[in-house]
Amino acid sequence: MTEAQQPAWTRWAIAGLATLMCVACILWNLEVHTRLGFAVLRQQYMALILGLALAIAFLRFGPDGRQIARPGPLALAAALICLGVLVYASIDFVWLLSEQFYRPWQITLIGTVVVLAVMEGIRRRAGLMLFAIVAVFLVYALFANLVPGRLVGQELSPQRLVDYVGFDSSAVFSAPLAVGTITVLLFVFFGQLLFAAGGGAFFTDLAMAATGRTRGGSAKIAVVGSALFGSISGSAVSNVATTGVITIPLMERGGYTKEDAGAVEAVASTGGQLTPPIMGAAAFLMAEFLDIPYATVAAAALIPAILYYLGAFMQVDLIAARDGIAAPQDANLTVRRVLANGWHFLIPFAVLLYALFVMRLDPEDSALMAALAIAVAGSLRGYQGTRLSLGTFGKVFINTGVSMVDLILVVAAAGFVIGVLNVTGLGFALTLLLVDAVGSSLILLLLISAIVCIVLGMGMPTSGVYVLLASLVAPSLVEAGVTPIAAHLFILYFGMMSMITPPVALAAFAAAAISKASAFATGIAAMRIGWSAFILPFAFVATPALLFEGETNEVVLATVFTALGVAGVTAGISGYWGQRLGLVNRITLVILGAITLPLGFLGLSVELRAAAAIALAVFAVALLFLANRPGTTTDSATTTSIPKGGKDA
Numbered sequence: 179m180t181e182a183q184q185p186a187w188t189r190w191a192i193a194g195l196a197t198l199m200c201v202a203c204i205l206w207n208l209e210v211h212t213r214l215g216f217a218v219l220r221q222q223y224m225a226l227i228l229g230l231a232l233a234i235a236f237l238r239f240g241p242d243g244r245q246i247a248r249p250g251p252l253a254l255a256a257a258l259i260c261l262g263v264l265v266y267a268s269i270d271f272v273w274l275l276s277e278q279f280y281r282p283w284q285i286t287l288i289g290t291v292v293v294l295a296v297m298e299g300i301r302r303r304a305g306l307m308l309f310a311i312v313a314v315f316l317v318y319a320l321f322a323n324l325v326p327g328r329l330v331g332q333e334l335s336p337q338r339l340v341d342y343v344g345f346d347s348s349a350v351f352s353a354p355l356a357v358g359t360i361t362v363l364l365f366v367f368f369g370q371l372l373f374a375a376g377g378g379a380f381f382t383d384l385a386m387a388a389t390g391r392t393r394g395g396s397a398k399i400a401v402v403g404s405a406l407f408g409s410i411s412g413s414a415v416s417n418v419a420t421t422g423v424i425t426i427p428l429m430e431r432g433g434y435t436k437e438d439a440g441a442v443e444a445v446a447s448t449g450g451q452l453t454p455p456i457m458g459a460a461a462f463l464m465a466e467f468l469d470i471p472y473a474t475v476a477a478a479a480l481i482p483a484i485l486y487y488l489g490a491f492m493q494v495d496l497i498a499a500r501d502g503i504a505a506p507q508d509a510n511l512t513v514r515r516v517l518a519n520g521w522h523f524l525i526p527f528a529v530l531l532y533a534l535f536v537m538r539l540d541p542e543d544s545a546l547m548a549a550l551a552i553a554v555a556g557s558l559r560g561y562q563g564t565r566l567s568l569g570t571f572g573k574v575f576i577n578t579g580v581s582m583v584d585l586i587l588v589v590a591a592a593g594f595v596i597g598v599l600n601v602t603g604l605g606f607a608l609t610l611l612l613v614d615a616v617g618s619s620l621i622l623l624l625l626i627s628a629i630v631c632i633v634l635g636m637g638m639p640t641s642g643v644y645v646l647l648a649s650l651v652a653p654s655l656v657e658a659g660v661t662p663i664a665a666h667l668f669i670l671y672f673g674m675m676s677m678i679t680p681p682v683a684l685a686a687f688a689a690a691a692i693s694k695a696s697a698f699a700t701g702i703a704a705m706r707i708g709w710s711a712f713i714l715p716f717a718f719v720a721t722p723a724l725l726f727e728g729e730t731n732e733v734v735l736a737t738v739f740t741a742l743g744v745a746g747v748t749a750g751i752s753g754y755w756g757q758r759l760g761l762v763n764r765i766t767l768v769i770l771g772a773i774t775l776p777l778g779f780l781g782l783s784v785e786l787r788a789a790a791a792i793a794l795a796v797f798a799v800a801l802l803f804l805a806n807r808p809g810t811t812t813d814s815a816t817t818t819s820i821p822k823g824g825k826d827a
Contacts, residue, residue, distance in 0.1 A: 196579025746771025
């Protein structure tokens with residue numbers, strides 16, 4: 179179903195609601211209401227945005243979650259009821275808040291509509307996994323007093339439950355919805371402006387010019403381009419769908435197998451949400467949960483993100499060398515030429531970084547400044563025939579509002595979970611239960627937490643995954659002595675790894691749909707290529723210096739150790755280091771690399787890791803020396819006997 183097939187009134191209604199959502203967000207962040215002398219509560223603004231999102235959801239998507247030609251009578255009625263009830267809540271929120279203790283029927287009506295509409299919305303758009311998890315929490319709240327053991331909670335009637343989770347500022351109108359509607363919406367708006375001005379093509383061309391003429395250049399284009407693209411888009415699946423249609427066929431033509439091509443794109447796209455400066459919506463939620471500046475979160479995520487892409491970049495390079503995959507030839511595309519045509523796209527990023535890290539403005543103010551910069555630059559200069567115009571601006575507002583619907587529904591549902599945890603006391607009980615279950619073993623707690631994160635994350639959007647895990651798992655890690663930012667980055671990493679971990683690896687499956695390869699095989703290949711993401715969280719929990727927590731020499735030493743370890747294990751997994759490696763050499767590289775990694779809680783001393791690092795360096799140099807002896811023909815420069823696209827050894 180395309181938008182052109184929809185009736186005109188439906189298109190206009192959706193466009194109007196989506197545009198109003200963006201305009202309201204911009205006006206709120208510019209504090210226009212305050213400048214005009216009006217006092218407006220944050221919950222009033224959030225109620226309006228939630229009503230607009232729910233109305234769009236019912237007008238645009240059918241019961242199966244797919245876009246529909248025209249809404250039926252029930253869908254139209256649901257959209258009107260949601261919009262009407264939440265607009266009323268927005269207008270009369272101050273009175274409702276003052277009367278909340280007496281539980282007036284208006285609050286029950288609002289709570290009932292919000293709970294039912296949001297649950298149906300996430301069933302349609304976020305899938306049954308998130309719907310089932312939230313439903314379990316709501317059912318638990320009704321029968322918490324009957325649960326045996328330490329998970330017993332406070333008794334709640336159905337009326338009190340909907341009054342609380344569907345209206346209270348500690349539930350649906352809490353931090354997740356605030357971050358989504360105030361901060362993330364502006365960054366999505368900035369990203370849409372950037373893409374509408376031709377920024378997506380610019381980043382793809384820049385990656386192609388920088389890496390395209392090296393061995394395995396087609397895969398390196400995917401790694402670099404998807405990292406740049408993904409740090410803006412904030413969605414692994416949409417990143418795969420957007421850039422994968424270009425990079426995956428390019429990798430297949432270059433000689434990578436279908437499975438590896440899809441896996442490289444999935445890994446690169448997933449890592450975009452972990453990569454500063456923008457990252458994904460979850461990073462803004464993290465800053466809100468931890469009550470720290472977003473710049474602190476971005477800085478902490480920098481070294482792990484670099485190491486993540488180091489592992490992926492090395493592996494595609496070594497696979498190319500091992501299998502004789504040559505560089506694609508395109509002499510016309512150079513970095514200088516790309517920058518000459520699209521240098522103006524660097525201006526909004528410079529503005530964003532300056533506002534975040536030098537002026538230390540709030541993320542939403544920084545996003546506004548960056549959006550203004552790209553609006554001006556994109557209007558004055560085009561790229562490949564694409565330039566911002568008045569018509570394009572209108573589409574940007576519409577696309578931003580529509581693309582935000584899923585996220586707003588997810589964070590609203592996450593607010594239900596937070597509300598249940600608060601009102602029943604379940605959050606405190608779960609923390610004690612998990613900590614007591616593993617005793618004093620931090621490594622066991624981390625392993626259990628990692629598994630829980632991956633399982634809960636399967637089939638769920640990133641923001642929903644993070645909010646659930648931040649409420650359920652992070653407190654137990656902090657209670658066990660993990661620093662708060664390390665605990666939250668730990669759950670974010672493993673929540674994200676569900677995107678490339680079968681049986682429900684959404685990013686890998688989306689890539690497999692493009693490459694026409696086996697979805698499960700693509701997921702397994704993605705785990706191999708993105709292996710470092712499964713060990714880096716343990717490393718920065720054990721060594722917070724990787725998150726810039728510590729002295730400069732500690733940060734440098736930890737980064738060097740981790741980089742050497744990642745390089746050694748990657749070479750062992752790939753089976754190539756100057757030559758094809760036998761089993762013994764591969765195992766040796768993996769063992770030495772693993773020991774070099776700064777996993778202090780395993781009881782490995784600094785001296786042992788230093789010895790392993792030296793041994794790893796000596797062993798790697800020896801392998802290269804042997805590979806380059808006169809008469810040796812196994813190096814990638816002379817290998818001709820291995821067919822392109824060979825399977826992984």
